[in-house]
Amino acid sequence: MDEGRGVVAFSQSSERRSDGRPTIGELVSTLSEKLSQLIRDEIRLAKAELAEKAKQAAIGIGLFAVAGFLAFFAFATLVAMAVLALANAVAPWLAALIVAVVLLLIAAVLGMVGKRALEQGSPPMPTKAQESIKADVAAVKEGLS
Template sequence: MTSTQSTPDRNDARPSIGELVSTLSEKLSQLIRDEIRLAKAEMTEKAKHAAIGGGLFAGAAFLGFFAFATLIATAVLGLANAVPAWLAALIVTVILLVVAGVMVAVGKRSLDQGSPPMPERAQASIKADVEALKEGLTS
């Protein structure tokens, strides 16, 4: 009884470098596609939650507006117990206009501080860097 024992060829047992690179490229491409697919699914889920949250905030703001209007009406009715109703409404209106005017003034000052919306310090820094590079190249 003789058995023929064949030794596997080294080239048959191990893939070549080209095959390894090809396999690595395919696996890397698949991994990237899977990661992109996962990121898309995650972003879709987050966007859905953000949309629901935004809608709920909008609904709360809508109801809050009417609650504030009712509070103003309550102030007019309460003041109408001390003065005529037309005078109570006028007093509350003037107070609201004064508060609105103060808010406009403070808001305008805040907007003026933010104008222009250009990053002036960053622009100056970039210009200084460009000048330094120009000087370095010409030296």
Template sequence: MTTTSGSGSGPDQQSIGQLISRLSEQAARLVRAEIDLAKAELAEKAKAAGIGIGLLAGAAFFGFFTFAVLITTVILAISEGLAPWLAALIVLVVLAIITGALALVGVKSLQKGTPPTPEKAVAGLKQDAETVQKSVKEGLSR
């Protein structure tokens, strides 16, 4: 003959206090897991951005000198037909216009990327919150 111990070990035998305690523990674990996911996602994005920034800095370093030689070449070519000071002034104006346009586009691009948010983690948290709310409502309606 089998006997039940009455220890409340089965899901139907748990008290409301035990169920709330389990829910609280599981919710805390879930939140910690989502925070860990957000940290990992941000670290991954920061690493990729750091590598990209480093490579762009190297390219900018060499590009600066390349561009200086190009500008000198353009000034020398224009000075074949005009006074050297006028050739330099024409190149200066063109470069100032290009610089202004690039600055405007760059600022707009930076504004689109800020603030950096862990989108997957935020979506996961929203889904988890909806699931918990749904479960609580279903549990209360029983």
């Protein structure tokens, strides 16, 4: 292909066609504009969807916090009831001490179980996702060669 033909072909494709249909250049330009608009609209939709989901999550977190707050006071009331019930059998100070020791033992056991669970989750790296990405990269490299 000589350079003269390339220039002529380009100048002909930028002119309006005699039958009124758009040229390839106009079609590519329109496609580019429409694609850009589509991407902007998709981003706008994603932002709106994320905002709605964030709002719902905030409401859920708030309700969960209130539930935890009320559960804390319900538990404190149950502890007081246990102390008062035990105070009928032993001295009140001893009843409070017994309940406190039982609660500390429960806290120690839960703390050790929680520590073990944290150790099993370390390091906090998404190893499955990393392996998947490595496999994808290897597949792409294999496809290119």
